[in-house]
Amino acid sequence: MAATDFAAEIRTLRNTLHSIQAVSDPAAMRVKIADLSEQASAPDLWDDPDEGQAVTSALSHTQSELDRLEKFGSRIDDLETLIEMATEDVTSDRDDVAATLGEAEAELASIRTDLGELEVRTLLSGEYDIRDAVVTIRSGAGGIDAADFAEMLMRMYLRWAERHGYPTVVLDTSYAEEAGLKSATFEVKAPYAFGNLSVEAGTHRLVRISPFDNQGRRQTSFAAVEVIPLIEGTDSVEIPDNEIRVDVFRSSGPGGQSVNTTDSAVRMTHIPTGIVVSMQNEKSQIQNRAAALRVLQSRLLLQRQAEESAAKKAMAGDIKASWGDQMRSYVLHPYQMVKDLRTEHEVGNTSGVFDGEIDDFIEAGIRWRRGQEQEAGL
Structure with a gap:
């Protein structure tokens, strides 16, 4: 097994961080924080509770994002120091050096993962990406299996939100006669919930041995996922x-x-x-x-x-790829695989996916969508 080239890895981390900072603009974030802090200190702020909540939430979110961005620089510096301590002291015990380098390997992997997540966040620059999300799931073709599949997808997204600590509110459920759901609508309350979950919109397909078929035949069923941004008081959508x-x-x-x-x-x-x-x-x-x-x-x-x-x-012309139908397939028989048909990302751990482990699919979807936008010149 080849030794890790820590110097090259650290250069890559710093280059990635600089690219993220160029997009995020920490200086502009500090100006925004100062402005929001001034608004938050106004004595009449809570005369309008909705406005007060909006200002304090925006301040908390922006400060959190800036702190997270600045923390990466310190983490990379600390990693570099740790590596220097392990490699420059020739009198150190070999076991101690190996343990320190193992610690450095683990921290390198952790920073790489966290920085990758932050890099994806910079791709969420749409007008409504920062909003809470309203998700609606509807059963499609496939009868009772489709209704059961709709309920499986609802649990998948609720478990995903739970894993991230995002509050959810179920707004409406329409139950099927035998099992499962005809449809369900719920909110995910978190910054960038819409930006992340918007790539989940489309037709999902399930292939499995139907638990509702007494002959044990394989059944293909479908469910549709719709994701919309939650309306805010400042949005101008008037309905007579x-x-x-x-x-x-x-x-x-x-x-x-x-x-x-x-x-x-x-x-x-x-x-x-x-x-x-x-x-x-x-x-x-x-x-x-x-x-x-x-x-x-x-x-x-x-x-x-x-x-x-x-x-x-x-105006830009036709885009080669499109979201289309069957954007993702969940196959439980004759083999186990979940595959996104747009990004080609696939995993064999189907139970993990249905338990909310979908971050890799979301990240791949966001990167894919950004690639399509760049290709179209949007």
């Missing part, structure tokens, strides 16, 4: 009352006291576009109506962005 139809109905599926006994669930239809949003998570019809309106505004916001993007693409 005469463009909305609101229907109320009794919540279905598992529920606590009074959830299934009153007409608290809300179905909101945007008449011009035909977009339908259902909410039944809250006991109050007023709360469900507010949540439905927020998600409807978010979908209209994303639609507007998509129309603008389509216009740019039309």
Whole structure:
């Protein structure tokens, strides 16, 4: 096994860090922090709770990002010092040197991984990438297996969020008759949740021996994943009352006291576009109506962005690759593999993927998407 060329590795780390700093612009971040700190110290800040929350959250997030960026320089310096200590003192015990170099190897791998994650973050420069995400999963072709697959995907994303410490809120669930879900909508509340999860949007395919087939036949089923950015109070998405139809109905599926006994669930239809949003998570019809309106505004916001993007693409010419159908396949029989058909990234640990280990797929998707944008000149 060849010895690690630590000098070359450290040069690579520093070059990567410099590239990230050039994009992130720490100086501009410090100016932003100073401005937000001044706003946060204003005595009337919390007269508007939404504005107060927005300012303090932005300040906390920007300060955290700057601290994280600056910490890498210190980590690389410390690693370089550790290597020098192990290699320059010729009187050191060989076992001690080997242990120190092993420690350096581990820290090198850790920095490389963390820096790679930060590098991917710099690729999330879209207008809404920093937002919270609203994820909707719908079962497709495949009957009961598709409904079961939709529930498996929902658990996968909720476990992914849990692994990262991201809060989630389930807004709506529509249960299938035998098992699984017809559809489900939930929020992921974290900076860049939309930027990360937006690459998960598309058609997912599952191939397995159906647990619902008494003849044990192989079944292919599909589920669709939609990801939209969460609307904010500063977004200008006004919907006239005469463009909305609101229907109320009794919540279905598992529920606590009074959830299934009153007409608290809300179905909101945007008449011009035909977009339908259902909410039944809250006991109050007023709360469900507010949540439905927020998600409807978010979908209209994303639609507007998509129309603008389509216009740019039309001017730039056709892009060779597209998201298309079946963007990812989950094969459980006759072999075990999850493969993204856009990026060609694949893993054999299917149980890990369904337990939320999808960061590699998300990173590959973000890099792939950025490559497509650069190819199209966008």
